[in-house]
Amino acid sequence: MKKSFIFIIFINFVLYLPGYFIHAQTSDERANNLFKEVRCLVCQGQTIHESNAELAEDLKIIIKEEITKGKSDEDIKQFLVDKYGDWILMTPPFDPYTYVLWLSPAIIILFGFGYIYYKSRKQLK
Amino acid sequence: MNNIISLSGNLLLIICLATSMLQSLNLFTANSYTNNNVKLFSTIQFTSIVLAFLILIFLFTQSNFGFELVTFHSHSEKPFLYKISGAWGNHEGSLLLWILILTLFNFLYSLSAERDKLYKNKVIAIQSILIIGFVLFSIALSNPFTLNESPQSEGLGLNPILQDPLLAIHPPILYFGYVGFSLVFSLAVAGLLSSNINNVWAETVKSWTFLAWTFLTAGIALGSYWAYYELGWGGYWFWDPVENASLMPWLAATALIHCVVVLQKKNTMQSWTVLLAIITFSLSLMGTFLVRSGVLNSVHTFASDPGRGLYILSFLFLVLITSFTIYALKSDGIDKENSYSIVSRDAGIMVNNWVLITILFIVFLGTIYPLFTDLVLNTSLTVGPSYYVMTITPVIIILLLFMIISPLVNWTAGKLSNVIVKMRYVLISSLTLVLILSLYFFLFSLTELTIIFLCIILILTSISSGIIYSRKNIIITPSLGRTLSHSGFGLLLLAIVSNAVYSEEKIFDAKVGDTLKLSDNTFRFEKINQFEKQNYNSIQAIFYLMDKNKKVEKFSPEIRFYNDPPTITSETSIVHRLFEDIYIVMNVTQATNSISVRIHVKPFMTFLWIGVILIILGGVLSVFIKNKKINA
Numbered sequence: 001m002k003k004s005f006i007f008i009i010f011i012n013f014v015l016y017l018p019g020y021f022i023h024a025q026t027s028d029e030r031a032n033n034l035f036k037e038v039r040c041l042v043c044q045g046q047t048i049h050e051s052n053a054e055l056a057e058d059l060k061i062i063i064k065e066e067i068t069k070g071k072s073d074e075d076i077k078q079f080l081v082d083k084y085g086d087w088i089l090m091t092p093p094f095d096p097y098t099y100v101l102w103l104s105p106a107i108i109i110l111f112g113f114g115y116i117y118y119k120s121r122k123q124l125k
Numbered sequence: 126m127n128n129i130i131s132l133s134g135n136l137l138l139i140i141c142l143a144t145s146m147l148q149s150l151n152l153f154t155a156n157s158y159t160n161n162n163v164k165l166f167s168t169i170q171f172t173s174i175v176l177a178f179l180i181l182i183f184l185f186t187q188s189n190f191g192f193e194l195v196t197f198h199s200h201s202e203k204p205f206l207y208k209i210s211g212a213w214g215n216h217e218g219s220l221l222l223w224i225l226i227l228t229l230f231n232f233l234y235s236l237s238a239e240r241d242k243l244y245k246n247k248v249i250a251i252q253s254i255l256i257i258g259f260v261l262f263s264i265a266l267s268n269p270f271t272l273n274e275s276p277q278s279e280g281l282g283l284n285p286i287l288q289d290p291l292l293a294i295h296p297p298i299l300y301f302g303y304v305g306f307s308l309v310f311s312l313a314v315a316g317l318l319s320s321n322i323n324n325v326w327a328e329t330v331k332s333w334t335f336l337a338w339t340f341l342t343a344g345i346a347l348g349s350y351w352a353y354y355e356l357g358w359g360g361y362w363f364w365d366p367v368e369n370a371s372l373m374p375w376l377a378a379t380a381l382i383h384c385v386v387v388l389q390k391k392n393t394m395q396s397w398t399v400l401l402a403i404i405t406f407s408l409s410l411m412g413t414f415l416v417r418s419g420v421l422n423s424v425h426t427f428a429s430d431p432g433r434g435l436y437i438l439s440f441l442f443l444v445l446i447t448s449f450t451i452y453a454l455k456s457d458g459i460d461k462e463n464s465y466s467i468v469s470r471d472a473g474i475m476v477n478n479w480v481l482i483t484i485l486f487i488v489f490l491g492t493i494y495p496l497f498t499d500l501v502l503n504t505s506l507t508v509g510p511s512y513y514v515m516t517i518t519p520v521i522i523i524l525l526l527f528m529i530i531s532p533l534v535n536w537t538a539g540k541l542s543n544v545i546v547k548m549r550y551v552l553i554s555s556l557t558l559v560l561i562l563s564l565y566f567f568l569f570s571l572t573e574l575t576i577i578f579l580c581i582i583l584i585l586t587s588i589s590s591g592i593i594y595s596r597k598n599i600i601i602t603p604s605l606g607r608t609l610s611h612s613g614f615g616l617l618l619l620a621i622v623s624n625a626v627y628s629e630e631k632i633f634d635a636k637v638g639d640t641l642k643l644s645d646n647t648f649r650f651e652k653i654n655q656f657e658k659q660n661y662n663s664i665q666a667i668f669y670l671m672d673k674n675k676k677v678e679k680f681s682p683e684i685r686f687y688n689d690p691p692t693i694t695s696e697t698s699i700v701h702r703l704f705e706d707i708y709i710v711m712n713v714t715q716a717t718n719s720i721s722v723r724i725h726v727k728p729f730m731t732f733l734w735i736g737v738i739l740i741i742l743g744g745v746l747s748v749f750i751k752n753k754k755i756n757a
Contacts, residue, residue, distance in 0.1 A: 039507050047509070050358040052712050090509025097502055101494050105487050105516050112479035120467040
């Protein structure tokens with residue numbers, strides 16, 4: 001019983017592994033994923049993926065061209081940021097301006113867990 | 126005639142204001158007149174607002190353009206249902222609806238049996254103070270009964286995107302949730318003032334909390350479903366500031382319902398429970414402020430009037446400062462000593478409480494951070510959905526883990542080995558299921574598989590703890606509410622993850638007669654219809670999902686051209702099937718010889734909504750189920 005149990009867990013972890021290998025994306029999929037990352041400049045909080053505005057369509061064409069030129073996703077994003085600023089990307093970058101944004105959730109949760117653990121030890125004594 | 130109507134509307138508001146002032150006196154004096162007539166006064170408060178609200182609806186159904194509000198938000202050619210819902214599809218009307226529900230909860234509570242009469246009067250006094258705040262706002266700054274200076278012959282109409290049957294009921298239900306927490310707030314503050322926060326208090330509070338929570342859940346779900354089919358972007362949650370504003374009180378409220386149950390069963394966690402009650406209502410108020418003030422721009426913003434924003438903001442601060450001062454002064458020493466081991470249900474609930482608060486913090490931070498960088502750091506950035514997904518995912522895994530373990534551990538001190546023994550069948554069967562899944566679909570990443578695995582375990586353990594089979598009969602335990610909500614949550618998350626992984630979409634330029642292909646599905650573009658309706662013209666494209674040469678499903682996405690106000694909307698056409706939704710939406714383009722359509726295949730959407738419905742049903746059950754007290 002115990003052995004078969006461990007075996008099943010082991011098999012599962014081996015089988016999780018394929019998920020690690022990201023399957024090769026077609027350029028259409030790449031373009032679509034990038035569209036979801038790029039904010040539409042003239043719309044209310046939409047990405048260019050969701051928008052049909054003229055400016056959004058223009059950006060889509062630019063991105064597709066950059067992909068055919070063989071640029072990586074990172075290059076394209078950097079190109080857009082240089083041109084329009086951080087604002088254009090849906091995901092904020094990780095830099096001194098956003099340390100608080102990215103790191104504080106971890107600090108908050110650890111603080112709370114620490115407190116709960118501390119209280120449980122203190123009261124049992 | 127209009128003068129008389131306007132006058133009587135205002136008079137009703139003033140009657141409510143005056144009665145509320147009388148009621149609020151009970152907080153300060155032991156005046157026998159006000160103390161003995163609480164039921165009567167609460168009835169007057171409620172009735173006067175009901176009448177005022179009915180007058181407003183009447184004005185809208187009559188398309189009485191002598192009134193400003195009707196002129197700005199209605200139109201004589203609007204369908205009857207939307208004339209009625211137009212009454213609360215605007216700032217002034219929705220505020221009156223808010224007050225209506227405030228007084229309704231006040232009225233319902235005044236009818237309830239409460240042993241401690243002095244305490245009950247205090248609750249109603251606090252509730253009445255809230256009513257005063259809102260009624261003053263309505264009379265002075267958002268008067269729904271203002272007359273036009275010169276009579277108008279026609280109205281400007283209601284935003285067509287809001288002309289939707291779901292959206293007619295979405296605000297009332299959401300408000301039932303938001304405002305329901307006003308009573309929980311009043312109960313908490315009065316409890317602090319009377320120093321009676323204990324398990325008896327929790328018993329009363331529990332039903333009201335679950336009631337408000339259930340409505341809030343349903344309200345958010347309705348809004349999400351509306352966004353899914355109306356906005357036409359294929360998504361159901363956009364992390365839009367307005368959505369976040371409703372999610373924040375929900376997260377606090379979810380933590381609260383668990384604490385109320387702990388307090389009732391074990392008589393511990395007093396101060397934390399009260400704090401959550403105050404926070405939940407404050408967040409509801411803040412949600413209203415964010416949505417109504419125009420700080421955030423979205424379809425929900427009806428008016429951007431700085432005076433109104435300022436009023437709500439000051440009111441919010443007043444409520445916050447007063448309640449937190451009372452909390453600071455009165456919460457000392459209300460906690461009963463509670464010892465617990467780190468392996469116990471107590472600890473598990475505390476951990477998940479904190480997880481919910483962390484998610485709340487993330488949502489709050491993500492919502493205000495762009496404002497903050499704009500104003501303080503002078504840089505603009507966007508906090509999009511991926512921020513929330515990245516930060517919340519690890520936290521959700523912790524949440525799921527403890528949702529699984531906590532209900533299986535004993536209170537105070539438990540053993541982990543017992544849990545594993547209890548879970549052994551569930552564990553083996555879910556591992557096998559995940560094994561099959563991971564063999565079958567190679568697309569999942571480790572994180573996705575972990576969440577799916579935990580969701581399956583959660584569903585199975587929840588079901589097995591709620592319904593016990595024995596040879597002879599099936600026993601339904603009192604934790605059935607939890608069973609439904611928790612398994613619903615598991616199902617919801619399962620659907621969200623697999624939907625995110627497997628959704629497909631493609632944009633086509635199509636001519637009549639074309640065949641379109643998306644993964645395994647073949648669609649035929651049959652024809653285009655044009656027609657006129659009461660308040661719009663429409664172009665409709667007819668598509669069929671084909672199986673060989675048979676038409677299986679029909680789709681009819683539309684583009685509508687509304688007259689008043691002139692607006693173009695795109696109506697999606699969705700076919701719900703058991704394992705996937707197929708979703709077609711037309712884009713508005715300039716092209717003349719072809720149309721642009723977007724087709725989405727969205728798997729497991731049906732399960733997503735079933736999950737939500739289970740969560741709500743669990744809430745409904747919990748309003749009525751009485752928990753047993755346990756002795757620690």
